[in-house]
Amino acid sequence: MNTTKSEKLYEQALDFMPGGVNSPVRAWKSVGKSPVFIDHAEGDKIYDVDRNEYIDYVCSWGPNILGHTHPEVINAVIDTCKKGLTFGACHSGEIELARAIKRNFPSMEMLRFVNSGTEAVMSAVRAARGYTKRDFIVKFEGCYHGHSDGLLVRAGSGLLTNSIPDSSGVPKGYTETTLLAKYNSVESVEKLFDKYGKDIACVIVEPCAANMGVVPPKSGFLQFLRDITEKYGALLIFDEVITGFRLSIGGAQKYYGVCPDITTLGKIVGGGMPLAAYGGKREIMECISPLGSVYQAGTLSGNPVAVSAGLATLKILEENQDTIYPELEKKSARIESAMRKAGLNVNRAGSIMTAFFTDKSVTDYETAKSSDTKKYADYFNYLQSNGIYTAPSQFEAMFVSVAHTDEDIEKTCNIIEEYKK
Ligand SMILES: *Cc1c(COP(=O)(O)O)cnc(C)c1O
Numbered sequence: 001m002n003t004t005k006s007e008k009l010y011e012q013a014l015d016f017m018p019g020g021v022n023s024p025v026r027a028w029k030s031v032g033k034s035p036v037f038i039d040h041a042e043g044d045k046i047y048d049v050d051r052n053e054y055i056d057y058v059c060s061w062g063p064n065i066l067g068h069t070h071p072e073v074i075n076a077v078i079d080t081c082k083k084g085l086t087f088g089a090c091h092s093g094e095i096e097l098a099r100a101i102k103r104n105f106p107s108m109e110m111l112r113f114v115n116s117g118t119e120a121v122m123s124a125v126r127a128a129r130g131y132t133k134r135d136f137i138v139k140f141e142g143c144y145h146g147h148s149d150g151l152l153v154r155a156g157s158g159l160l161t162n163s164i165p166d167s168s169g170v171p172k173g174y175t176e177t178t179l180l181a182k183y184n185s186v187e188s189v190e191k192l193f194d195k196y197g198k199d200i201a202c203v204i205v206e207p208c209a210a211n212m213g214v215v216p217p218k219s220g221f222l223q224f225l226r227d228i229t230e231k232y233g234a235l236l237i238f239d240e241v242i243t244g245f246r247l248s249i250g251g252a253q254k255y256y257g258v259c260p261d262i263t264t265l266g267k268i269v270g271g272g273m274p275l276a277a278y279g280g281k282r283e284i285m286e287c288i289s290p291l292g293s294v295y296q297a298g299t300l301s302g303n304p305v306a307v308s309a310g311l312a313t314l315k316i317l318e319e320n321q322d323t324i325y326p327e328l329e330k331k332s333a334r335i336e337s338a339m340r341k342a343g344l345n346v347n348r349a350g351s352i353m354t355a356f357f358t359d360k361s362v363t364d365y366e367t368a369k370s371s372d373t374k375k376y377a378d379y380f381n382y383l384q385s386n387g388i389y390t391a392p393s394q395f396e397a398m399f400v401s402v403a404h405t406d407e408d409i410e411k412t413c414n415i416i417e418e419y420k421k
Contacts, residue, residue: 001385002265002371006036021319028392030179032254033378035392041068041116044403046389054157054389055408059399061391062242062267063330065351066313074273076312080305088299093307100314101269101277104250107259107372111279112288113302115360117241118146121204123172123288125150125295128202128235130294131284138234140183142365145204145209145239145264150173180360183209183220183364189225193232202235202262203228210242210397215355222258229261231240233360235284240395241276245314247350249321255350271313305374324402331409332400338413343421344379351400355379357421368395379419 013020017223019027021035028035035230036048044067046056057066066073080093094113102108108267114120125137125148137150145151153175163180165172179196182188193200198417203225209215229236238260242254245268262280269277279285287294300306317324320383336353339346344355357375360367376394384392390398 002050003034003036003048003052007034009037009049009072010034010151015238023392023393028162028274030373030378030394033381033392038340043399043403044408052385052387053405054191054384054413056389056410057398058391059401060267060272061396062246062399063270063272064399064403065246065268065317065401068403070313070316070403070412073309074155074313075307077273077305077410083304085305086300091302091304091307092312093304094302097307097311097314100311101279103263104245104314104318105253105263105265105279106250107261107281108279109282110276110285111277112296113307114276114278114296114298115274115303115306116146117239117264117276118148119239119298120264120266120278121145121151121237121239123146123236123354124264124280125202125204126296127278127280127284127287127294128237128262128291129245130160130287132201132233134199134201134234136179136200138179138181138192138200140181140205140209140365140382140395141366142183142212142215143204143206143209143239145206146241150178151204153178153180155180160385182366183212183215184221185364186221186224189228192391193228193267197232199236200232200234202237204237204239206242207238207240207256207258207260208243208247208349208352210352212343212395213356213362213371214349214352214369215362215364216347216349217256218363222252222256226258226260233281235263235264236259237262239264242352243349244269245317246352246362248325249317268313268317269310270306271309271311273303273309274300275303275306275310283400328397328400328402331404331406334409334413335398335400335416338416341417344416344419353395353400354394354397356394375421379421381395382419384416388412388415 021027039049152167154166156164242253245267247255264278266276330353358370359370
């Protein structure tokens with residue numbers, strides 16, 4: 001495979017942007033290669049600048065559930081652009097999109113649009129703290145909630161300590177109120193509530209973790225979080241930036257049947273444009289300015305072009321939900337079975353999955369980290385050289401889209417089945 005043009009572009013990019021990229025995972029550092037530069041995409045394929053063609057299972061890290069360049073989405077964007085890119089004022093699309101979201105996420109009685117998942121989570125946590133008048137939050141090791149200061153944490157030493165910053169530039173004070181629990185561990189959460197219960201504003205969780213590779217919740221775990229937060233008067237936040245409109249039209253909360261107080265959405269909800277949202281119970285959201293005292297704002301929030309892409313995407317998903325989600329499930333199950341045939345250890349929930357290179361059953365961050373990332377890199381390189389584009393990191397998901405044709409799924413499965421560990 002010839003990637004000369006990409007290599008030349010990467011050399012230039014290195015001069016302008018840290019690591020040559022605008023988001024770290026794009027640098028392909030963990031698979032020991034220089035990244036390919038994308039020229040264009042269509043349907044289930046992406047094409048790099050050297051004219052290599054790949055079946056795309058990154059799907060822009062989730063947003064492209066309809067695949068690339070869906071005509072209805074593209075046309076909606078073009079039509080909206082002609083009327084102006086941004087007004088910094090109210091427009092009716094905001095109401096339409098809010099209505100479409102609420103129809104499928106009834107727990108989001110009111111919501112706010114923002115520009116990224118990071119911003120949605122940051123604002124949701126502020127709302128939870130403002131509403132409960134408490135400072136502490138509980139998050140889980142291995143769950144990613146964007147790059148805001150208070151959420152970039154890792155475990156300190158000692159069993160029941162507060163977390164410490166997981167990035168330089170984050171002052172200790174910002175993470176002292178972030179408590180770290182183990183995903184799928186009831187006991188770790190109970191311990192934190194025993195000690196800090198009346199000071200905990202919220203528990204934030206990826207209802208199906210997808211940022212340490214895919215790690216589904218154990219049966220009863222989400223309901224346990226629902227019960228313990230209620231018992232202590234804390235709020236439950238589901239970060240559905242990946243799972244929203246992905247696991248089902250109503251996200252993970254519908255898929256698993258557990259209802260949070262606040263939900264964050266991103267990725268799919270913007271249909272490929274920068275748009276995210278947070279929302280929840282009316283009385284919580286009424287704490288947000290200008291109604292309440294929790295400040296949150298945004299120059300480009302609810303941007304009409306982004307809203308139109310989101311609306312077009314949700315419209316297609318909603319109208320075709322009875323075929324789309326069962327088909328995604330079927331295609332994804334087919335790929336999972338190919339992985340198992342190749343002897344891979346795979347976790348899957350609906351149309352997201354990850355192959356791990358460990359004998360352990362992966363149920364939390366510790367077991368996810370036991371995966372041999374060198375073996376993952378080898379697997380990634382094998383797939384890429386065979387025209388299959390997957391995440392250049394062990395700790396990400398493989399995304400299946402509506403646009404993946406049966407033919408391309410079969411091709412993918414044949415290649416996976418021939419993989420020699
Ligand atoms: C991607 C992601 C985020 C961050 O969203 P950005 O738009 O990249 O800021 C937050 N939470 C989860 C669960 C995510 O997958």
